[in-house]
Amino acid sequence: MTRRLHNDCPASPLGRLHRLDGLRGLLAVYVMLGHIAPFIPWPPLLGRIVEALVSHGLAGVDLFFALSGLVIVQSMSRFEGRVTAFLAARARRLLPVYFVVLIFAIVVLAGPSPFAVMPWLHPGDPAHQIWQAGLPRPLWVHVAVHATLLQGMIPQGLLPDAEFALLGPAWSLSTEWQFYVVIAVLMAWAGGDRRGLTRLTLLGLAVAVVSRCYAGLAPFGWQFPRAFLPNEAAYFAIGIAAARMWRGGGVGLMGMSVVIAMLLGASHASGLAMLGKALPPLIWVIAIAAQRTPRFSLVRPVAWVLDHPAMLWLGAISYPLYLVNEPVGRGLAVVIGRMTASDPVMFSLLWGPLTLAMSIGAAAILHYAIETRFMRRRMASVSLPAAAPGAGSSSSGRVAG
Numbered sequence: 083m084t085r086r087l088h089n090d091c092p093a094s095p096l097g098r099l100h101r102l103d104g105l106r107g108l109l110a111v112y113v114m115l116g117h118i119a120p121f122i123p124w125p126p127l128l129g130r131i132v133e134a135l136v137s138h139g140l141a142g143v144d145l146f147f148a149l150s151g152l153v154i155v156q157s158m159s160r161f162e163g164r165v166t167a168f169l170a171a172r173a174r175r176l177l178p179v180y181f182v183v184l185i186f187a188i189v190v191l192a193g194p195s196p197f198a199v200m201p202w203l204h205p206g207d208p209a210h211q212i213w214q215a216g217l218p219r220p221l222w223v224h225v226a227v228h229a230t231l232l233q234g235m236i237p238q239g240l241l242p243d244a245e246f247a248l249l250g251p252a253w254s255l256s257t258e259w260q261f262y263v264v265i266a267v268l269m270a271w272a273g274g275d276r277r278g279l280t281r282l283t284l285l286g287l288a289v290a291v292v293s294r295c296y297a298g299l300a301p302f303g304w305q306f307p308r309a310f311l312p313n314e315a316a317y318f319a320i321g322i323a324a325a326r327m328w329r330g331g332g333v334g335l336m337g338m339s340v341v342i343a344m345l346l347g348a349s350h351a352s353g354l355a356m357l358g359k360a361l362p363p364l365i366w367v368i369a370i371a372a373q374r375t376p377r378f379s380l381v382r383p384v385a386w387v388l389d390h391p392a393m394l395w396l397g398a399i400s401y402p403l404y405l406v407n408e409p410v411g412r413g414l415a416v417v418i419g420r421m422t423a424s425d426p427v428m429f430s431l432l433w434g435p436l437t438l439a440m441s442i443g444a445a446a447i448l449h450y451a452i453e454t455r456f457m458r459r460r461m462a463s464v465s466l467p468a469a470a471p472g473a474g475s476s477s478s479g480r481v482a483g
Contacts, residue, residue, distance in 0.1 A: 099373055100388075101372050102152075104390065104394050104396075105145070105369050105388055106400040107398075107399075107400050108388065108393055108396070109400070110399075110404045112139065112142045113139040113143065114403065114407040116136045116139030118407075118411060119132050119133070120137075120212060121212075121411070121415065122433075123202040123426040138358050138361075140308070144317045144362040145362050146404075147254070147314050147317035148317045148318070148363075148366045149321060151261075151317065151319065151320065151321020152321040152328075154261070155279060155321075155325045156325055158265065158266065158269050158274060176401070178452050178453070178456050179401065179449075179452050180405065182452060183409065184229070184248065186406070187409040188248055191214065192216075194416050197213075197215065199416060199420055200419060212250060212408070214247060224248055227244055228252060235256070235260065238302055238307060239301075239304060249408065249409070251405050252405065253308065254309065256309045257309045260311035261311055268282060275329075276329050279323075279329065280326055280335060283339055284335075286315045286318055287342050290314075290319065290343075291342070291346070293315065294346055294349060316342060319339050320336070320339045320340055321366075324366070327370075336367075340367055341363075344360040344363045347361075347363070368384055372384040372388055396442075399442070399446050399448075399449040402445040406445055407437070411437040415433060418432050418433045
């Protein structure tokens with residue numbers, strides 16, 4: 083597959099990546115389903131099937147990181163080494179929606195606990211790992227940490243589970259922001275040509291290996307949460323390797339990066355669970371093949387799904403959808419739990435579909451009312467060099483996260 087991918091599109095420029103934007107939509111919906119499923123009292127057999135299918139939301143986020151690795155190193159070329167301008171553009175793109183959803187999440191957390199109206203959930207269930215019982219203490223510390231996106235950089239012994247305390251999905255935004263700062267500085271050193279992207283890929287893989295060794299040796303209190311950039315460096319590296327391959331050559335680097343990322347992922351589990359941890363890099367290769375060689379028989383169905391208008395639209399609203407689904411679901415759970423007197427069947431029939439519909443609706447409002455306005459300001463402030471037409475794709479001409 084990698085040989086076919088390389089031979090069909092040698093040195094092709096990175097243009098409008100429609101299918102990778104469709105991948106964003108697919109991943110956002112998958113993560114949302116993974117946030118909904120643990121709260122529904124499924125029959126035992128069906129519950130095991132559902133868990134096997136949608137309990138890999140963190141693996142979906144890993145693919146978001148790979149997308150960022152690909153797109154952000156390409157976007158950097160538009161700023162011609164201007165680190166401050168690049169970071170300001172990313173802030174305008176991400177922070178307005180983030181702060182609106184963060185405030186909403188804090189308000190919802192301050193309300194009644196949804197676990198009181200869902201008696202079928204017990205401590206230790208996956209649901210308790212997704213939603214917090216209430217506002218964390220000390221609240222001002224957690225608010226300050228989330229407002230500055232530092233929740234992924236604090237050792238567990240200082241502020242346990244800081245990345246999930248207020249707005250769970252925001253843990254990955256902290257990781258992304260760390261990546262933006264680091265890649266902006268490193269690209270000024272390594273450059274954005276083929277040699278520079280090779281260096282960045284190898285550096286990312288080396289950091290990921292060292293981070294995995296540290297996690298296996300350090301006491302828990304000195305370990306960093308998953309949102310710490312080195313813990314996710316392998317996935318950014320396979321994205322950068324894809325960007326290197328887009329410049330021509332680099333197939334061997336891509337293959338090596340995927341294998342190392344798969345091995346690192348598998349090292350976090352045992353038995354059959356190793357397969358789920360190792361899959362994201364392989365899925366990334368399939369997505370890249372679907373983007374570059376959509377007529378190739380092995381990936382043609384994938385390309386069709388990712389190119390579907392509905393999937394492209396979900397990709398356009400994927401960022402606010404990813405953030406807002408958790409507080410929307412939590413707030414609805416309290417209301418519907420009281421309306422149905424905690425009847426598990428009625429709760430499931432109402433809460434699941436309404437959470438899906440209202441999350442998508444809220445995300446669309448956030449996208450059109452806030453996100454696109456600030457994106458237009460960003461595009462107006464950046465002059466695109468003629469040699470780099472389009473750094474991504476979506477309804478607004480981008481795929482960047």
